[in-house]
Amino acid sequence: MRRLAILSLVFISLIFMAADSPCNWEDIKKTCEAELKPFKYYAFKVSRIDFGTESQFKEVQIPLFRDSEYRFIFNTSSLPEGIKIQIWNAPSRFEGRKLIYEAPQGEDIIVYDPPKTLFNNRIYLNYVIPASTKTELDQTSSGCVVFYSGFKH
Amino acid sequence: MKATITFSFIFLTVFIYSCSSDVKQTDSAESIEVQEESASISEDIPDESPSFILPSAFHVSSLLQRAGLEFEGIDCNSADNIALYNTKNSRLLNFGVYSADLFFCVLKDEKDLSKQYIKCLQQISEETGMGSIFNAESILERFEQNIENKDSVLSLILEVQERTDMHVERSNEEHTAMLIFCGAWLEGMHLGLNNFQQNKNLELGKRLFEQACLLENLIVGLSAYPDPDETTQSLLAEMERVFASIKETEAFQKGDYGLIETPLPESAMMKISSNLNSLRNQVTLNEDS
Numbered sequence: 327m328r329r330l331a332i333l334s335l336v337f338i339s340l341i342f343m344a345a346d347s348p349c350n351w352e353d354i355k356k357t358c359e360a361e362l363k364p365f366k367y368y369a370f371k372v373s374r375i376d377f378g379t380e381s382q383f384k385e386v387q388i389p390l391f392r393d394s395e396y397r398f399i400f401n402t403s404s405l406p407e408g409i410k411i412q413i414w415n416a417p418s419r420f421e422g423r424k425l426i427y428e429a430p431q432g433e434d435i436i437v438y439d440p441p442k443t444l445f446n447n448r449i450y451l452n453y454v455i456p457a458s459t460k461t462e463l464d465q466t467s468s469g470c471v472v473f474y475s476g477f478k479h
Numbered sequence: 480m481k482a483t484i485t486f487s488f489i490f491l492t493v494f495i496y497s498c499s500s501d502v503k504q505t506d507s508a509e510s511i512e513v514q515e516e517s518a519s520i521s522e523d524i525p526d527e528s529p530s531f532i533l534p535s536a537f538h539v540s541s542l543l544q545r546a547g548l549e550f551e552g553i554d555c556n557s558a559d560n561i562a563l564y565n566t567k568n569s570r571l572l573n574f575g576v577y578s579a580d581l582f583f584c585v586l587k588d589e590k591d592l593s594k595q596y597i598k599c600l601q602q603i604s605e606e607t608g609m610g611s612i613f614n615a616e617s618i619l620e621r622f623e624q625n626i627e628n629k630d631s632v633l634s635l636i637l638e639v640q641e642r643t644d645m646h647v648e649r650s651n652e653e654h655t656a657m658l659i660f661c662g663a664w665l666e667g668m669h670l671g672l673n674n675f676q677q678n679k680n681l682e683l684g685k686r687l688f689e690q691a692c693l694l695e696n697l698i699v700g701l702s703a704y705p706d707p708d709e710t711t712q713s714l715l716a717e718m719e720r721v722f723a724s725i726k727e728t729e730a731f732q733k734g735d736y737g738l739i740e741t742p743l744p745e746s747a748m749m750k751i752s753s754n755l756n757s758l759r760n761q762v763t764l765n766e767d768s
Contacts, residue, residue: 351648366633367641368535372648387531389696391542391689392738446738447689477538479633 349374349404349470358399358474361437365397365476377407377458377467385418386451386473395478396440403434405469410454411436417450531696533656536575536663537640539690540582543671546683548583550670555580556763558595563765567607568710571655572762574603575662578640582663583670585636590626597622600639609655612642657700661714662762664693669759672752684742688730691743691751694722710762717758724750 351372358370373384390396400411408431416423426444429436440449451473458467556576564570581596601613613619618639625631647656671687674680701707701715725731728747742748760766 352645355645366538367637368538369532370641370644370648371530371532385530387696389532389534389693391534391538392685392740394538394542447692473532475532477535479538479541 348466348468351470351472354401354404354470354472355474357403357435358401358472361399361435362397362474362476364478365395366479368396368475368477370472370474373453373471373473375405375409375453375455375469375471377455377460379457381457382455383418384453384455386453387417388449388451388475390445390447390449392447393442395442397476398438398440399474399476400429400436400438401434401472401474402436402469405471406466407456407458407460408432409456409471410452411471412452412454413438413440414450414452415444415446418452423450531699533660533696533700534693535637535640536578536660536667537582537637539663539667540579541586543667543683543686543690544583544586546686547678547680548671548674548683549678550583550587550674552584552589552592554670554673555583555592555596556666558599560763560765561599561602564603565765566708566710568658568708569762569765570603570607571658572662572665572710572714574600574607575659575664576666576759576763577603577662578659579663579666579670581636585629585632588629593632594623594626597636597639607655609643609646612639612646618642654700654704657697657704658711661697661701661718664690664697665755665759665762668751668755672748672755675748676752679745681742684748685739687748688741688743689739691721691725692731692739694718694725698722713761714758717754721751721754721758724754 349372355370369388371386373386375382375384398413402409402411410431411429412425413427414423415426426440426449427438429438453471460467556573558577561573561577564573577596577599581593581600584592584596597619601619604610604612618635622632622635625635643659644656647653668687668690671683671690675683675687698715698718701711701718704711704715707715724747725743728743730741730743730747743751
């Protein structure tokens with residue numbers, strides 16, 4: 327009986343440890359899938375983020391095609407702190423680029439259907455990651471953003 | 480004895496946790512590498528090398544088809560050629576080629592060819608360690624059962640595509656996705672350019688120009704390929720040559736981060752077509768360069 331109790335304890339501990347993983351992208355992706363209809367799967371990208379003492383900046387290029395309609399879904403639920411998500415019409419090195427969209431802060435799941443008139447054949451996602459507000463940085467200062475997207479067929 | 484068992488369990492728990500932590504550390508070590516590049520990058524300092532997403536090969540095929548791409552089964556890669564592919568890289572490239580052929584055949588309602596191509600994909604996925612894409616829920620069986628229902632078949636091939644992307648993410652093998660996409664891109668361009676030469680369809684021409692601009696990313700991706708063999712090296716060299724000829728055109732130079740709304744000039748199309756056809760034959764017939 328005591329052995330069974332110990333086994334159960336060990337089992338429960340293991341479950342909690344697995345749940346502690348900073349980026350369960352497969353589970354996170356499932357929540358994005360629910361938001362996709364009526365669009366069809368286009369692509370997804372997992373961007374891993376470790377908050378540090380300095381701010382950081384990640385840029386991801388997304389190829390798009392003329393006269394097509396897309397849906398973008400961002401899930402930031404695994405991030406311990408907030409970040410800015412922006413969409414630009416050109417990369418950051420390009421002077422005079424224009425901001426197409428900035429996601430509202432404080433929401434775990436963001437769904438955005440960009441108007442066809444706003445984008446080019448390539449647009450640029452920017453994740454602006456502020457310096458951590460925590461004094462001690464450890465594994466809990468990490469997470470990921472799952473970008474999931476669809477197109478209308 | 481009980482104490483020994485208890486300590487053993489505790490030890491086991493700690494051991495398992497430390498192993499999983501190692502995995503996490505490996506993951507975060509990779510992130511740190513990426514971050515080290517960007518650690519000094521603030522919002523004001525541009526990142527010179529943004530990462531990129533590969534587009535859906537199915538979406539690309541459907542755009543070309545809507546633009547009026549017509550083809551006969553004979554223009555696609557023969558399913559019999561699968562016997563020629565004996566290296567991992569040639570298999571991955573032709574996984575992409577057969578994916579594009581499958582997409583075009585499904586869109587055109589070519590049922591027999593579609594069945595042949597999905598079988599090719601299953602075989603190559605098993606040969607390259609990606610068997611889980613097809614095994615989990617017997618995709619092939621469902622494909623054959625639903626072959627008369629185009630919507631169901633489309634959903635299934637999108638599922639195959641998403642499972643492939645998930646496999647790549649799980650195994651941290653972005654270069655695998657790169658080779659697969661290169662194969663699909665090559666086949667789409669091969670069919671599209673041959674069609675354009677016959678019909679001079681301007682809408683198709685614009686779509687092909689959009690596709691040609693993806694070369695920039697494919698070149699970046701292939702240049703970073705961790706274990707390039709003769710096939711990937713010759714693919715990269717040829718793609719660089721083709722892209723150089725596209726960059727020379729006025730149409731490309733005008734399109735700085737804009738929307739492509741014109742086709743490439745016909746002379747550029749002919750040049751690209753000749754280069755890409757020979758490259759596509761090298762890939763599908765597994766010929767030496």
